[in-house]
Amino acid sequence: MSFFSRPSSSAVKIVAPSSSHSEPSSPKFARKDSTQRQCRNIMIYGSCKFQDKGCIYYHPPLDSSSPVPPDSPTPSAALPAQAVNAPVFVPKNPASPVPAPAVPSSHIGPIFALSTGSSEYHYDESGAYDSQAQQSDMSANPEGVANLAEHFQALDPSMNMNPYDQVGDMHLMDYDGAMDPFYSTEGAFAHQPLDYHLYTHSRPEALQQRYFISDNVREELQRRSEATYAAPPPGLNLPEETQGYHSLMPLESTIGERRKFGNWYSTVYKALNSQDGIAYVLRRIENYRLNSQAAFSSIESWSRLKHPNVISVKEAFTTRAFNDNSLVVVYEYHPTAETVFDAHIKTKAPQFQNGRLQAQTSRIAERTLWSYIVQIAGAIKTVHDAGLAVRVVDPTKILVTGNNRVRVSSCGIVDVLMFEARQDIAMLQQEDLVMFGRLILSLCCNNLGAVNNLQKSLENVGRNYPQEIRNIIVYLMQKPSPLKTIRQVFDMMKPQMLQEFDESLNAVDQLESDLMSELENGRIVRLLCKFGFIDERPEFARDPRWSETGDRYIVKLFRDYVFHQVDQNGQPVVNISHVLTCLNKLDAGVDERIMLVSRDEQSCLVVSYREIKLCMESAFSELSGR
Numbered sequence: 365m366s367f368f369s370r371p372s373s374s375a376v377k378i379v380a381p382s383s384s385h386s387e388p389s390s391p392k393f394a395r396k397d398s399t400q401r402q403c404r405n406i407m408i409y410g411s412c413k414f415q416d417k418g419c420i421y422y423h424p425p426l427d428s429s430s431p432v433p434p435d436s437p438t439p440s441a442a443l444p445a446q447a448v449n450a451p452v453f454v455p456k457n458p459a460s461p462v463p464a465p466a467v468p469s470s471h472i473g474p475i476f477a478l479s480t481g482s483s484e485y486h487y488d489e490s491g492a493y494d495s496q497a498q499q500s501d502m503s504a505n506p507e508g509v510a511n512l513a514e515h516f517q518a519l520d521p522s523m524n525m526n527p528y529d530q531v532g533d534m535h536l537m538d539y540d541g542a543m544d545p546f547y548s549t550e551g552a553f554a555h556q557p558l559d560y561h562l563y564t565h566s567r568p569e570a571l572q573q574r575y576f577i578s579d580n581v582r583e584e585l586q587r588r589s590e591a592t593y594a595a596p597p598p599g600l601n602l603p604e605e606t607q608g609y610h611s612l613m614p615l616e617s618t619i620g621e622r623r624k625f626g627n628w629y630s631t632v633y634k635a636l637n638s639q640d641g642i643a644y645v646l647r648r649i650e651n652y653r654l655n656s657q658a659a660f661s662s663i664e665s666w667s668r669l670k671h672p673n674v675i676s677v678k679e680a681f682t683t684r685a686f687n688d689n690s691l692v693v694v695y696e697y698h699p700t701a702e703t704v705f706d707a708h709i710k711t712k713a714p715q716f717q718n719g720r721l722q723a724q725t726s727r728i729a730e731r732t733l734w735s736y737i738v739q740i741a742g743a744i745k746t747v748h749d750a751g752l753a754v755r756v757v758d759p760t761k762i763l764v765t766g767n768n769r770v771r772v773s774s775c776g777i778v779d780v781l782m783f784e785a786r787q788d789i790a791m792l793q794q795e796d797l798v799m800f801g802r803l804i805l806s807l808c809c810n811n812l813g814a815v816n817n818l819q820k821s822l823e824n825v826g827r828n829y830p831q832e833i834r835n836i837i838v839y840l841m842q843k844p845s846p847l848k849t850i851r852q853v854f855d856m857m858k859p860q861m862l863q864e865f866d867e868s869l870n871a872v873d874q875l876e877s878d879l880m881s882e883l884e885n886g887r888i889v890r891l892l893c894k895f896g897f898i899d900e901r902p903e904f905a906r907d908p909r910w911s912e913t914g915d916r917y918i919v920k921l922f923r924d925y926v927f928h929q930v931d932q933n934g935q936p937v938v939n940i941s942h943v944l945t946c947l948n949k950l951d952a953g954v955d956e957r958i959m960l961v962s963r964d965e966q967s968c969l970v971v972s973y974r975e976i977k978l979c980m981e982s983a984f985s986e987l988s989g990r
């Protein structure tokens with residue numbers, strides 16, 4: 365189907381000037397004979413290997429310095445009446461130079477003539493009005509140009525609003541550089557200003573960053589992804605596989621001084637599960653001898669417990685794969701997690717401050733501390749409600765797994781190791797509370813040994829933090845009593861819980877808004893997929909020229925307009941703002957018109973995004989058989 369035969373189309377075709385003014389629609393454009401169409405090999409490679417071997421296309425003589433470019437595969441020769449009456453591409457003030465259209469100069473042919481009746485408008489290579497041509501026209505027909513402009517304006521009053529008039533006002537959009545340094549703004553070219561209503565942003569005040577998820581989130585997620593698939597260095601002499609887990613990689617150093625986990629040495633590995641392909645953490649206890657299978661009974665209870673501040677337990681097993689009797693407990697893996705000890709207590713390397721090397725004193729912020737207390741208290745409450753005890757509430761066993769997000773790790777392992785001691789669960793829960801009090805004290809004082817001088821440490825807490833925190837520590841560390849429960853701690857920090865709740869809702873809003881921008885990107889990707897399906901398709905319905913003709917030709921020219929523009933120096937324009945602007949306008953099907961130029965620069969089409977969208981949809985539905 366010819367594009368120009370669309371009854372509703374207002375596309376205007378602009379063709380190269382013919383030798384005779386009286387024949388604006390040169391019969392050249394009607395030629396479909398392949399022997400007269402230039403061979404594409406000549407256009408692409410400069411020569412055709414098959415020229416003397418039966419290639420049916422036109423090969424210009426070698427000595428011809430500027431071979432006549434072939435016709436663009438314009439589907440129809442003649443302009444229908446509607447197209448002539450449609451709004452046309454007219455300079456606002458024919459007597460003065462016309463500003464360049466939004467198409468880069470190099471995409472515009474040597475001289476274009478807007479052929480309408482017996483008059484023509486001439487544009488030079490930069491798209492500016494060719495005053496010489498105008499002179500000669502005017503000498504032939506002194507009133508021609510002025511009359512023609514009046515004629516066009518009479519045809520369509522909307523002509524007074526020439527969208528290209530705004531080109532002079534167009535400027536590089538402010539966010540170009542801010543968005544991504546890779547997309548340089550060098551070699552400025554005219555942009556369409558963004559139509560913000562095309563974006564369905566939930567939070568318009570944050571528009572600058574809204575094309576993609578925020579840099580912080582993206583970088584963090586990428587770091588996590590890299591950590592998940594990081595491979596171990598060679599020569600670690602680890603088992604290839606144990607109980608369905610492979611690609612083991614230690615998450616801590618296995619050489620040098622090692623701390624014991626109770627009476628045992630332990631090592632933490634990341635490993636991939638061969639059944640679901642997911643990464644898990646294996647905590648291995650070295651040289652452990654299992655005396656009773658019943659020791660694993662608590663693991664089942666732990667594997668049922670789910671809480672956002674508890675690292676889930678998957679399973680436990682014993683193995684000889686490490687050349688000893690090892691106990692392994694498998695946990696959910698949180699890439700890039702670090703212990704609370706490493707994050708807040710460990711001495712940091714000294715840094716230069718005010719020109720002097722100074723030790724880093726990083727007292728934990730009060731807000732962060734409250735957030736940790738609320739989260740850990742929530743975890744302990746859930747564990748106690750399930751009839752279990754955490755048993756290790758320690759800065760080296762609480763992990764920071766995200767922005768202010770903490771999770772209790774290593775659950776269940778002490779239950780297995782100490783199975784034979786069979787302690788009373790109520791007593792173990794009381795111990796949890798004392799350990800929790802010590803943890804808060806260590807965090808406030810930046811010191812694991814703070815508990816050794818309780819009086820002084822509490823004074824320290826009183827100086828740097830509000831009285832409520834001190835009260836909680838004192839409450840948790842007092843003697844065990846049936847009245848001392850984690851619920852009481854919640855009563856002591858109601859305002860902070862409310863604040864924590866508000867902030868977690870804010871975090872959800874923030875993530876939803878990030879998700880929203882990714883949704884927009886998904887929309888753009890779907891459009892790009894359609895381009896991919898249609899453009900340069902070698903054949904469809906036994907037609908090798910399917911992707912080069914009819915609606916598909918418009919789609920192809922639009923693809924060139926979006927991606928293959930060059931600046932005034934002939935450099936490719938690789939500016940994602942332009943791409944996003946065009947694709948969003950296409951997706952919305954706006955009425956704004958743009959000029960598409962054929963690759964041979966012999967013809968131009970002025971079409972609206974709405975029409976291009978129709979072409980794309982019709983071509984795609986042909987392909988998908990809908």
Ligand SMILES: Nc1ncnc2c1ncn2[C@@H]1O[C@H](COP(=O)(O)OP(=O)(O)OP(=O)(O)O)[C@@H](O)[C@H]1O
Nearest residue numbers: 615616623632645695696697698699701702703760
């Ligand atoms: N579930 C998990 N997900 C991700 N990383 C984890 C997980 N559990 C532990 N890790 C990481 O493994 C490393 C070692 O953990 P471990 O509990 O042994 O800490 P540690 O500081 O070495 O304590 P210890 O001195 O008692 O061995 C830590 O950096 C921790 O962040």
